[in-house]
Amino acid sequence: MEELTLHFEASAGTDLAAAAAALQASVAGTAGIESATTRPQKFQAIDVAEIISVITVATTIAHNSAALLSALGSLYTAWEVLKTKFPGLHAPKVEVGLKQIPIDQLTPEHLAEMDWA
Numbered sequence: 001m002e003e004l005t006l007h008f009e010a011s012a013g014t015d016l017a018a019a020a021a022a023l024q025a026s027v028a029g030t031a032g033i034e035s036a037t038t039r040p041q042k043f044q045a046i047d048v049a050e051i052i053s054v055i056t057v058a059t060t061i062a063h064n065s066a067a068l069l070s071a072l073g074s075l076y077t078a079w080e081v082l083k084t085k086f087p088g089l090h091a092p093k094v095e096v097g098l099k100q101i102p103i104d105q106l107t108p109e110h111l112a113e114m115d116w117a
Contacts, residue, residue: 002057002062003056004055004094005055006094008023008050008052008090008091010040010049010089011089014049015086017040019040019086021038022085023038023053023079023082023089024036024053026079026081027075029078030071031071032061032074035056036056037054039051039053051089053092069111091104094106094110096110
């Protein structure tokens with residue numbers, strides 16, 4: 001099983017605890033996701049709030065670029081549904097090395113960089 005870390009930045013005033021709980025339910029219910037741990041995080045020094053979700057992807061999906069991109073597309077769709085309830089929750093980004101790439105902009109090249117291709 002492989003892990004991905006997703007970052008959901010949140011605008012001021014977003015209920016991070018409620019948004020994290022809703023994201024946890026959505027992410028865990030996505031096909032191809034074995035497990036997910038979602039938690040709110042606020043950086044006091046720089047006044048940035050985000051929700052971090054660490055997901056474990058099924059091995060059969062992790063080693064198939066098309067299937068992984070499809071599963072990530074499902075995660076993006078789940079976020080689109082939630083953003084109506086939490087408008088301050090920004091689109092998820094995936095950790096790729098030291099960068100954070102918007103989930104809807106991931107390419108097979110990014111997956112190769114992550115040794116997932």
